[in-house]
Amino acid sequence: MRIPFIAGNWKMFKTRAEAEAFALEFKELYQGTDVRTAICAPFTDLATLVKLFEGTDIGVGAQNVHFAEDGAYTGEISVRMLEDIGVDYCIVGHSERRQYFAETNETVNLKLKKLLEGSIRPIMCCGESLEQRDAGVLFDFVKEQLVEGLAGISADDMKKIVIAYEPIWAIGTGRTASPEQAEEMCAFIRQILIELYDEETADEVIIQYGGSVKPANATEIMNQDEIDGALVGGASLKAADFMQIIDF
């Protein structure tokens, strides 16, 4: 039985004071649900959120991490540093990081492996561009992201990874994939996991959809059989909107 998991991705939004205001408002609204939830925030907000969400079951996630233990990597943050703060999740391979920060399937793979040595659960993003969809290569492309990104990861570790299917053309555009399009790819992803691992493993993996999820479309997205959650960008910035999505 997969417990739905809905996570916010704040991207590069919110100062500490803004994060604090969100957390206080969200805690007021949050009565506990059957859904697992987390906010993936900028590094500078993480300690504030961990503190304010203490004693609740609201998780906190980072949006990136480096794959080395430590070292001369100016500007980077290690897994140990995130663990030290008490972070529960970390997004890996978001399309914005692939596009603007040279993230590749190979670095995604290294980051997943480093996270899996410790206690932080990775949220691995995948998804095609509009050109790839139009050219009909969407399934090949997502398969390659999975095969290369997950190379050498054991079945036990795979069960700890959350996969977020985020078609690039639906991110921040207001153009959501139709529930059928999202379901089709999430079912395909589970099929790939069966090929790479086995049915039992694939059955346990949480697969989220991301891309313009908002209160108005959360229910039909979440009602799909193979979609176990959502990764929510813009609509996670307002506590009331994010709460409505969790209450889908």
Ligand code: PGA
């Ligand atoms: P969006 O972003 O909900 O604003 O489209 C989703 C994401 O990038 O995770």
